[in-house]
Amino acid sequence: MELSFNKVWERETSGGSITLWVRGDNYALHISGTLDAAATAVVSPALDSILEQHPKELVFDLAELKYLTSMGYRLFLIALKSQKEHGGTVAIIHLQPQIQEVFSIMGSLHDLNVFSDIADLDRYLLARQQAVERGE
Numbered sequence: 001m002e003l004s005f006n007k008v009w010e011r012e013t014s015g016g017s018i019t020l021w022v023r024g025d026n027y028a029l030h031i032s033g034t035l036d037a038a039a040t041a042v043v044s045p046a047l048d049s050i051l052e053q054h055p056k057e058l059v060f061d062l063a064e065l066k067y068l069t070s071m072g073y074r075l076f077l078i079a080l081k082s083q084k085e086h087g088g089t090v091a092i093i094h095l096q097p098q099i100q101e102v103f104s105i106m107g108s109l110h111d112l113n114v115f116s117d118i119a120d121l122d123r124y125l126l127a128r129q130q131a132v133e134r135g136e
Contacts, residue, residue, distance in 0.1 A: 004023050006022055011042060011046060012042075013035075013043060014036070014039050014041075014042070015035075015067070016032040017032050018032075020050065027058050028061055029046075030063070031043065031061070031062060034066060034067040035065060036069040036072060037069065047078070054086045056089070059091045060079075060091070062094050065096060068099050080112065091113040091114070091121055093116070093121055094116075
């Protein structure tokens with residue numbers, strides 16, 4: 001993650017780890033390894049805790065996510081629904097081809113903002129903020 005994000009915590013899952021980074025009211029959750037039923041048991045309560053904070057932007061960094069099951073996929077839908085309910089957004093960076101295939105099969109990429117890296121996301125966030133300042 002970029003140096004401008006501060007690492008808050010890291011937790012081990014059955015097949016990898018999750019790490020929370022925060023920059024203001026922007027949260028980034030780095031997920032590595034597998035996101036299957038066993039890993040979801042660790043990630044789900046952590047995600048619930050994050051969503052209770054109502055972040056403006058919730059970013060999933062999937063650079064090191066190798067495998068995603070339907071149970072793991074469900075977490076992204078929960079995050080998207082929760083963020084929409086309070087006016088926040090969800091973005092994904094570093095989407096790996098095999099994980100992109102799962103999203104394509106499930107048909108959800110059109111609801112998510114997908115960025116190549118954190119710099120691409122920052123350009124998008126800056127543009128959004130400037131639009132709000134102009135009253136758009």
